[in-house]
Amino acid sequence: MKVNGKVIVVTGGGNGMGRQITLQLLEKGAHVAAVDVNMKGLEETRDLAGNDRNLTLHQVDITDKEQVQNLVAKVIRAHGVVDGIINNAGIIQPFINVSDVSDEIIDRIMNVNFYGTLYMVRAFLPELLKRPEAHVLNVSSMGGFFPVPGQSIYGASKAAVKLMTEGMAAELKDTNVSVSVVIPGGIATDIKKNSNIVSDTSKDEKTKENSKIILTPEKAASLIIETMEKNLTIAYIGKDSKLMNGLYKLSPKFAGYLIGKVLQH
Structure with a gap:
């Protein structure tokens, strides 16, 4: 689905990759409903977009089913239709290991990553089915198809997103709605800070500077939009994601060992 002239809802639009997706969609002529729990971040996105009239801001907690359901009417009221999410x-x-993760963190990870995505899909799908063509794109993760030590709950949430999306693609194959799942590798964003995780900032910045395989948010956003425009069912983006996909198919045990060694350094 070409994005020019289409109305697209983007979650996480107040920072990082979601912000870049929003800005690039606007540059391509799309109308965007940017969604985030952080209104200040959304307002910063609006400022970067030059107060583009095709952009609307929606402060929503996607883990709250009622808020997500109410969002549909707000987007329709603002834009008239919805062509994609x-x-x-x-x-x-x-x-940390599964045995050390608190119940609170487990619930938060699953609620944001899986249930938030599920609520969005279920709320907007009836509107998407009304359009001549429409698209659902869900972002999974490299950790959603092979195990990353210390990120098992996160990986489980993203694996759920991956499999749900692939199932939806099959379920909707004879409809006007195309479905894609994107599997990024490492991206230089503030996901740790936005996840309320305290980390060694100097080490994080050094990693970003030295890595030749970590995607910038701008490049990741461009590849995600390209996935939508090409109607790809699945897209592995980033050199590390593509490499680990191939390696995991050849030897799951070695792939798990390798990522463990990398994380130790």
């Missing part, structure tokens, strides 16, 4: 919002967990 990009479920980008997501958080990670602290790098």
